[in-house]
Amino acid sequence: SATSTPLFPSLSLSLVRMGDYEFMGGGSNSRRPAYGAVEEMTAQYSSYHVAGTEKKSKPRRSRGQSDAIHNMLSEAGLGRDHPKTSLCCGLFFLILIILVTAWMQTCVPFCGAKTEEKSGLWKKAWQNSSIPKDMYHAMDTTIDPCDDFYQFACGGFESQTGIKPDQVEWARAWDGIEARISRELRKEVEKDKGKAGTFYRACMDEDSVEKLGAKPLQPYLDAIDAIKDQQGLIGVIAQLQAINVPVYFDWQVMADPKQPSRYVLGLLDGGLTLPDARMYSATTHRDAVIRRKFQGVIQKVLELTGLPPSHAKAAAADAWSVERAIAAVTLPDDKLREARMSHLTMPALEKLAPGVGFQRIFAAMGAPSVGAKTDNILCKDEGFVEGLSRLLGSNSLWAHKAYLRFQLAYGLGSDLSKPFLKQGLAVGHILTGVEHQEPRWRKCYQSTKNNLPDEVAKLFVSKNLPPGAIDDVKELLQNIRGVLRKDLLHQEWMTPSTRKLAVEKLDDMFIEVGHGAWQDYSFKVLPHSFLNNTNEAKRWIIQRAFRRLSEPVDRERWGSMDPTQVDGSYARQVNGVFVPAGLIQRPLFDSSFPAARNYGSVGAVLGHEFTHGFDDVGRRYDAKGKMHDWWSHADVTAFNQRAQCVVDLYDQYTVDGKHVNGKQTLAENIADAGGVKLAHKAWRDSLDAPPPEADDQLFFLSWGQTWCSVQRKKATLLSLEQDPHAPDKYRVNGPLSQLDVFTDAFKCTNRAKMNPPTKCGGG
Numbered sequence: 001s002a003t004s005t006p007l008f009p010s011l012s013l014s015l016v017r018m019g020d021y022e023f024m025g026g027g028s029n030s031r032r033p034a035y036g037a038v039e040e041m042t043a044q045y046s047s048y049h050v051a052g053t054e055k056k057s058k059p060r061r062s063r064g065q066s067d068a069i070h071n072m073l074s075e076a077g078l079g080r081d082h083p084k085t086s087l088c089c090g091l092f093f094l095i096l097i098i099l100v101t102a103w104m105q106t107c108v109p110f111c112g113a114k115t116e117e118k119s120g121l122w123k124k125a126w127q128n129s130s131i132p133k134d135m136y137h138a139m140d141t142t143i144d145p146c147d148d149f150y151q152f153a154c155g156g157f158e159s160q161t162g163i164k165p166d167q168v169e170w171a172r173a174w175d176g177i178e179a180r181i182s183r184e185l186r187k188e189v190e191k192d193k194g195k196a197g198t199f200y201r202a203c204m205d206e207d208s209v210e211k212l213g214a215k216p217l218q219p220y221l222d223a224i225d226a227i228k229d230q231q232g233l234i235g236v237i238a239q240l241q242a243i244n245v246p247v248y249f250d251w252q253v254m255a256d257p258k259q260p261s262r263y264v265l266g267l268l269d270g271g272l273t274l275p276d277a278r279m280y281s282a283t284t285h286r287d288a289v290i291r292r293k294f295q296g297v298i299q300k301v302l303e304l305t306g307l308p309p310s311h312a313k314a315a316a317a318d319a320w321s322v323e324r325a326i327a328a329v330t331l332p333d334d335k336l337r338e339a340r341m342s343h344l345t346m347p348a349l350e351k352l353a354p355g356v357g358f359q360r361i362f363a364a365m366g367a368p369s370v371g372a373k374t375d376n377i378l379c380k381d382e383g384f385v386e387g388l389s390r391l392l393g394s395n396s397l398w399a400h401k402a403y404l405r406f407q408l409a410y411g412l413g414s415d416l417s418k419p420f421l422k423q424g425l426a427v428g429h430i431l432t433g434v435e436h437q438e439p440r441w442r443k444c445y446q447s448t449k450n451n452l453p454d455e456v457a458k459l460f461v462s463k464n465l466p467p468g469a470i471d472d473v474k475e476l477l478q479n480i481r482g483v484l485r486k487d488l489l490h491q492e493w494m495t496p497s498t499r500k501l502a503v504e505k506l507d508d509m510f511i512e513v514g515h516g517a518w519q520d521y522s523f524k525v526l527p528h529s530f531l532n533n534t535n536e537a538k539r540w541i542i543q544r545a546f547r548r549l550s551e552p553v554d555r556e557r558w559g560s561m562d563p564t565q566v567d568g569s570y571a572r573q574v575n576g577v578f579v580p581a582g583l584i585q586r587p588l589f590d591s592s593f594p595a596a597r598n599y600g601s602v603g604a605v606l607g608h609e610f611t612h613g614f615d616d617v618g619r620r621y622d623a624k625g626k627m628h629d630w631w632s633h634a635d636v637t638a639f640n641q642r643a644q645c646v647v648d649l650y651d652q653y654t655v656d657g658k659h660v661n662g663k664q665t666l667a668e669n670i671a672d673a674g675g676v677k678l679a680h681k682a683w684r685d686s687l688d689a690p691p692p693e694a695d696d697q698l699f700f701l702s703w704g705q706t707w708c709s710v711q712r713k714k715a716t717l718l719s720l721e722q723d724p725h726a727p728d729k730y731r732v733n734g735p736l737s738q739l740d741v742f743t744d745a746f747k748c749t750n751r752a753k754m755n756p757p758t759k760c761g762g763g
């Protein structure tokens, strides 16, 4: 979760991916830290299906991009001001005159004073205003909103908020809600008489877990020790994959991007512990330090499996060499577009990668007929699979055995005793700087939620989803969709046929709010048997995923979205928006809030999700979620031009002296810009008369405070490299700096930082 320690990053990832998260192909909102649990999954998805556009590593929060399109479109420059320079200049002067006059007449509290008095006056004005108290406390009213709106909206929060030792970051809204939900649900789960309660209490039975120590690993360790040849190696790979330890590669049952009514078995790269293949060879000092420390962790983990220290050291070097070899055949995120993706039958896959033994592995796991009659295996990167086949046949058997030992112990480590947990924390510390283990209850609560999400969600929804809330959110969503539809119809730069298809896609997009149909978890949960319970859950999830291979795709199934998740998502392969109950909570949403506040936060977040349907990735999927080129060449060129403006805008932003990567964050930035713009229009359209200025300001303040957060430095660096979202500060300032309605609301001069002369799309 966002707030908790990133223990065992690879484990959480794999848990997620196995599950039923196959739909999350669009990008969620989630603002979870890099290695949480479910969110990452979400993140991961995007990478897959999209065959390479978004990132595959772990983003943390994603969210609405509504206007992506519209924004892109309109912001990207084609708008009104673009063609008419001279008129534009004339207008500019006229506007300037009007602004100056307005400034003299109406700007009393904000602008009139001498600089040194200015901040004091501001402060007073805001104090006397109708801003809700909780929002006012998070602000820094000494900052000029036209200079740095994020700081203005969140400066107070930043100065009052420290990061606890077991946290990677703390986001005011997202983590605040998550913390409240988990505190309340903890009490419910503790006394629950059903499966969730039993599962949780077994996890809390630390005595039993400690007493077992490394014993639960023994049968698997014996199997690894008994490997004599490559056939033996393949047998153990199957055993570990069957308990969701994704050695060498990863997989997922997902809707087929080329034929979205059927499921396919997606074959993905995997088998690495560090979050990015580039970290295994990068020449920076930071990566070298990470590698050295990480090798120390491998050795310690191997000692915990029973190897004597001298032996463990050599084995750690062997295990490391295998991870390095896997990294060498893994395409880094920025090269994913070069991947050779293909649909294969099992015989074709075996021919492509004879050394891996895929047929045997999947048969042993319970999918003996995958790829037997049809090409329902989607290989994300043929190069990776070929490389894997070579490396399984080459490196020494000793090295492979050391690698398996480490992966096993590290992969199951979060369910084992304290010495194992300590090594998980060590990796978290290396990557993000987190210092402490999260409290046991939090770990157990998360584990219960990951394995029995609906059982936990039922306890939540009954108390935390007031009857009117779902309808209120649906109405807000319909209003935003209406604005986006109008916008699409007026995108002159698109060819009429593409415009028509885009509108059809929007009309076909479904919206799910609150929670989905409840699932039954038909596996056994025993008291005092935590590891057994988690293994049962994993087996059950895997078998259910395999069963889907022979079923048609159920578009509206919630899949990976957990109703208690503080997040939203757009799933491109099914063309749907999911809004969990966890997202529509204070301070992001409340039926009793002023409309401007709700539209400025949840409205913009959900606008962001709509926009994902039309961002640089989403636009490649049609109304039914099929991936193909439905845009004409001219449309794509025009789109890319607009997109380049957004890339350039974000490229110039820096955090701690490091630049934001405009390309890496493009889809999310488009979504943010779209989200705010759509939500603002939808809110205005919902009013009978123009709102008072204060309401406009409240709308933008609400967007700003959606992203108030503090984060550890190491985590910030990692996010800059990996997160498809821009840093929070720029999620606020980027979109607002492009909007005339924002600069009008705060009367920003044309010299203000938040009002740059060039705007993507003309404002």
Ligand SMILES: [Zn+2]
Pocket (backbone or CB within 6 Å): 026, 027, 028, 029, 061, 062, 063, 064, 065, 608, 612, 668, 671
């Ligand atoms: Zn997003």
